[in-house]
Amino acid sequence: MPRKSVLVTGANGYIGSAVCRAFVRAGWQVFGLVRRLDAAGGLEADEITPIVGSLSDLSFLDSLFDHTKTFEVIVGCTEPPDYASHFHEAMAMFRRVAEVSNSSHVRPLVLWTSGCKDYGTTAVDGDPDLGPHTEVSPLNTPAVLSARATYSLKVLEQTDLFDATVLRPTNVFGYSSSYYGVIFEYAAKVVANGAKSLRIADVDPRSIMHAMHVDDCAEAYVALAEHGDRAAVFGQCFNISASEYETAEAVAEALAREYGLSSGAEFVAGSENSGNPSMAPALLPLLGFSQWVGSDKIRDVTGWTDRRPLFSQNLSVYRRSYEAAVRAGHEDIARIQGRQEFIKSALQNQ
Template sequence: MPETKPKSVLVTGANGYIGNAVARAFVRAGWITYGLVRNQDARASLRADEIISILGSASDKAFVERSANQTRFIFDVMVSCTEQIMDYIPHYNDTITLLRALAEASNKVGLRPLVIFTSGCKDYGTTGLDGSEGLSAHTEESPLNAPPLLVARATHAIKIFNHTDLFDAVVIRPTTLYGLSGSFYGPIFDIAAKASEKGVLELTADPKSIMHGTHVDDCAEAYVAIAEADRSVVKGQCYDISGRRYETLREVANALVEEYKIKGGVEYLPEKKKAGVDVVQMLIGFSQWVGSEKLRRDVGWRDKRQLFSEAVHTYRKAYEAAVTQQHGNVLKIQGFVRIADGDGQNSETQ
């Protein structure tokens, strides 16, 4: 059989929660996979996953300049998986500069890359609660109505389409992700663990609040499906990534009560939600149903992993193992929680 040359992909933030899952998915699919990381310490774990590590940063102007002049930095696909929520625009601008520099290098050898740029489904804002009148899912046609914390991301992510002189682009909007080191589902495990000692799980949201999550590995497979799809179909498109159905807070809370053996059950106290940014509230109280029919139709993707409430024990143990190992992504979420609470400095989330 004739051999085909394997394609190459660069994943920025390849040691981050989404970025690492995406990079590993490309490796499994047979791509030559490069991971861009800022810290030397992260390179060993990438090598263990057969990801070729590149030490550098979009904010390092010297690195960007060198990258544009190195013929080994030629990629069929570039995936952006980093953001700085608290200071989004400067990081976005640096990322665009890097992507353009790398695309220029690829263009010189006749290659037009595809850039897959990561945003998020919270850019649409909330939907109604489960069972509410007129409830419908957000789709790629829905207007953007992001909460204040995410306005910069919502408005800037789509500007990636302004750079089609050098590359084709796709914008990805995943729902909140779960699994492995936990991401923003991690803090709810911490709350449940404390509730098992207190005797009651208190949640500051309506039990009918919609929690539409996706396993991070399913999400990563969607990136690969887009990269391998007919370019004429996907270029210039936005795609939402969401699980096959949404869960309600009641489903999740009942699973947590059973898992942690919380004798007093759960109490819903939406009137006690804190003012300002509350990470757990953004998970449990940000009621949102997101459709992913366009992605499923265009590239044939489907999610395979169990829903969060269906396998909460498995996901709990994975999170606890990550905490014990002081996993970098657990520390990043803890840092984000401190920032949201007004304690700590800005950090990059991935």
């Protein structure tokens, strides 16, 4: 029996590579689109077939169709700064792949990645008005992400050649740790400066940090792709989140214990942080963007659930994994640092 095929864009990115590996584990034939030939080897090591090309030049599709002309699923896992141009180029490519698949009587399901920050923030832990963001919550997107939130929903309008679903995952951690790596970097800097406490400036300790392991996130993509009733999946949005959230205080206290800071964690005003290393630009949005994200919908529809420990519950393991990625010169480290600089610049220019 022939295996089903999936094409993943941004296959060497943090979420994209995890999604590729999850589909491999599920028995799919996985093709990963990357822009550079030197990124192909990493995909091959994970039993993923690399396709080298750019969305701005679709001539690479000839090499893709040499492998197969039918794709049951196409996954979009990229988020460049110029989101509008990227979206239009991606849709042109998706439509071409869908046309070829349609000619063999296969209608692809497109899983398009947006993010839970499309909703904006919620109240902090313990607030009487606290409630989770669900798929019916209004969008209150930060300006820096407004293009993503706007264009992601436009994929649902593409109904002639493929079915589409929008996914809104929370922040993810694990391995090279995505944006969570900056948390380790800050704690290490505090220790190097000889401090006895981990000082967190201008953050409410009750701020909700709702994140999950990247492997759990990737398994949610597979759960949607393999769901037997596509009518229950396409044309909709699905949040992906852990079953529990953490607070900035819980994460900071676990971090202080891990790094041997005898005075624990302190939450202070920025003016009280003299003598301590400055917080990295990406740390404040991580710790201070309070958001509880409900994922009952995907759990009820597909049966998916998260399995990995929360960040604070398994911090030592996640730290060692991140440090190993840094020593190995993992390309995610430089990519995330570049993304952090883009966010910092965008926030300063608002």
